[in-house]
Amino acid sequence: MLTEFEIQAISLSLKVAFSAVSFSLPLAIVTAWILARGNFYAKPLLDAIVHLPLVLPPVVIGYLLLIGFSQQGIIGAWLIEYLSVDISFSWQGAALASAIVAFPLMVRAIKLSIEAVDSKLEQAASTLGASPFKVFFTITLPLIVPGILSGVILAFARSLGEFGATITFVSNIPELTRTIPLAMYSFIQTPGAEQQALRLCLIAIGIALIALIGSYSLEQKMRRRIAHQH
Amino acid sequence: MKIKLSKQLAQYKLEIDTQISATGICVVFGRSGAGKTSMINMLAGIDTPDSGSFSIAGRCFYHSQQGINLAVHRREIGYVFQQARLFPHLNIEANLKYGYSAKQDPGSDFYQNIIQLLQLQNLLKRYPTDLSGGEMQRVAIGRALLRKPKLLLMDEPLSSLDLPRKLELIPYLAKLNQQLQLPILYVTHSLDEVLFLADEMLLLDQGKIVLQGDVETVWNNQKMQPWLQQNQLSAIVHGSICAQHQDYPLTALDLGAQQQLWVNKIDKTLGTNVRIRIYAKDVSLTLTRANTAETSIRNIFACSIADIIKSEQNVKIKLALADNFLWADITLWAFDELQLQLHQQLYAQIKGVSINNTDCALPQH
Incomplete structure (x- = not known):
């Protein structure tokens, strides 16, 4: 039903989005908590830096990544020399671009849910002998699960749709960096490939719908479980 | 327990310097904004005082000069808040066990005792949202106790409940006080809770302790007047049950000096100590003793006038009766016609039916 080319694009897209989200999640929680x-x-400066990718053109981010993480870039050269990791023109590079672009969305959602946690509950926990560490993991974290979930979904969706930063940073290489949006771009550039473009378009809509419906029902379930007492 | 704390608050400076006994309920009483919650928040470590010290049985929790300030979670001080603050994502059992470490006392039945004392058996698998206000507060109390605190702080734990729930919870608190050797600081602005629960009482106003002592002494002190008048002026008398009426549901209390007070039946054994609240509006005065065969009044006491407070509407007469005090509310008209004087001997009449079980408490200590 799906062509090999389509399967490649889909699995690459999912791989990029999953890694982007899972690696940036812990950092997003910490950042959200600090904010x-x-x-x-x-604090205003940190807030501005975190939100920068939201307002910058993605191509600017891609360009900055290119400067920093290419083989000649400051960080890229260091990574190659000491860790033997080269992320330029690879799917890892695409994941990094996605992670940066999606980061503010994830932080925002989690920050809102942390602000909604009743700090009186945390206070009560500390009078019961819980260290700040225990309070975070047994009270705060379970209570912000719905917020984390919606942050993850937003970031995942944003990653799936990432185009500008990715194509600038890691280019459009089949099997390596050609995710669904990049594949579509290629089809649109190719005369006579309108039908393939349309198929990919429908696939993108399908994936998005499944993710959104899944997250909605999961979030409802979580909210019921931790329903507040007031 | 030694407390010496000072802190500049928005309106005034809180300055507390006192000692509180190691067992029983000490009620911290005062109007809202008097500094009651600020005081116990400093004891719990939630707020930091500007200076002072605080120790229980020689163990220091805070000492500004020695630079000691234990964090909240290291203080081993239980806190029951106005709202139960149960963790919504945990069931009741997990809430109760949050601060409890079974490893610390293997083989102990402390957990079971608390569950039984507060009757939480049937709630364990439920979630906080399914509980009534009274049940939630019971869980909160159990949760704080299971932490095995050295001191329990309670900040108006009944104020968020309606009257039936309050009455439902008070016996648990009294039982708690009786069965656990634990000092409790209980913040309230309710005179009912003072009457039913307090062993000791501390009156706080503008961040300073105005009065401190046993309940009868503080209640009947001149400085309590403004608080008592806000509700209805009343006095507390103490006595012990000396007889149950054979034919009628009435109980006689011995107030000392051969004075007997008949009240609605209290179903306790002879000799039980009782604390009774008598409202000034239920006390009337006569110059000669009425014959009990000719009046419906059962309680007539010889007493003397200890104080007279005149206001525009009425006169409040403080009466000395054995080692108790009473208040009587009379009109200016009656006051002038009877020509009452300080130290004058006269008779106080109290309607026995006006005293019922919401006015009588059984002190634990």
Whole structure:
């Protein structure tokens, strides 16, 4: 039913999006917690930096990544020398681009849910002898699961749709970096491939719908489980 | 327990310097904004005082000069808040066991005892959302106790409940006080809770302790007047059950000096100590003793006038009666016609039916 080319694009897209989301999630939770609860001088600056990818043109991000992470780039050269990892023109590079572009969306959703946690519950937990560490993992974290979930879904969706930063940073290489949007772009550029473009378009819509419906029902279930008492 | 704390608050400076006994319920009483919650928040470590010290049985929790300030979770001080603050994502059993480590006392039946004392058996598998306000507060109390605190702080734990729930919870609190050797600091602005629960009482106003002592002494003190008048002026008398009426549902209390007070039946054994609240509106005065065969009044006491407080509407007379005090509310008209004087001997009449079980408590200590 699906052509090999389509299967390649789909699996590459999913792989890129999954890695982008799972690797940036812990950092997003920490960042969201600092932004929600922290009280320090440089907070507005941190907030601005976190939100920058949301407002910058993706091509700018791709360009910056190219400067930083290409084989000649400062970080890229370091990675090759000390860790023997080269992420330029690879699916890992596409994942990095997706992660950066999706990061603010994830942080925002999680930050909102942390702000909604009743700090009186955390206070009660500490009077019961729980260290701040225990309070976070037994009270705060379980209560923000719905927020984390919606952040993950948003970031996942944004990753699937990532185009500008990816094509700038890791180019459009079949089997390596040609995700669904890039594949579609190629079809549109090719005369007579309108039908293939349309098929990919429908596939993209299908994936998005499945993800959204799945996340909605999961979130409902979570919310019921941790329904607030007031 | 030694407390010496000071902290500048928005309106005034909180300054507390006192000692509180190691068992029983000490009620911290005062109007809202008097600094009651600020005080116990500092004891719990939630707020930090500007200076002072705080220790229980020689163990120091806070000492500004020695730089000691134990974090909340290291203080071993239980806290029951106004709202139960149960963790919504955990069931009741998990809530109860949150601060409880069974490893610390293997083979102990402490957990079972608390469950039984607060009757939580049937709630264990349920979630906080399924519980009534009274049940939630019972769980919160159990959860705080299972932490095995050295001191239990309770911040108006009944104020969020309606009257039937309050009455339902009070016996649990009294039982708790009786069965556990644990000092409890109980914040409230309800006189009912003072009457039913307090062993000791501490009156706080503008961040300072105005009065401290046993309930009868503080209640009957001049400085309690403003609080008592806000509701209805009343006095607390203490006595012990000395007789049950053979034919009628009435109980006689011995107030000392051969004075007997008949009240609605209290179903306890002879000799039980009782604390009774008598409202000033239920006390009337006569100059000569009425013959009990000719009046419906059962309680007539010889007493003397200890104080007279005149206001525009009425006169409040404080009466000394054995080692108790009473308040009587009379009109200016009656006051002038009877020509009452300080230290004058006269008779107080109290309607026995006006005293029922919401006015009588059984002190635990």
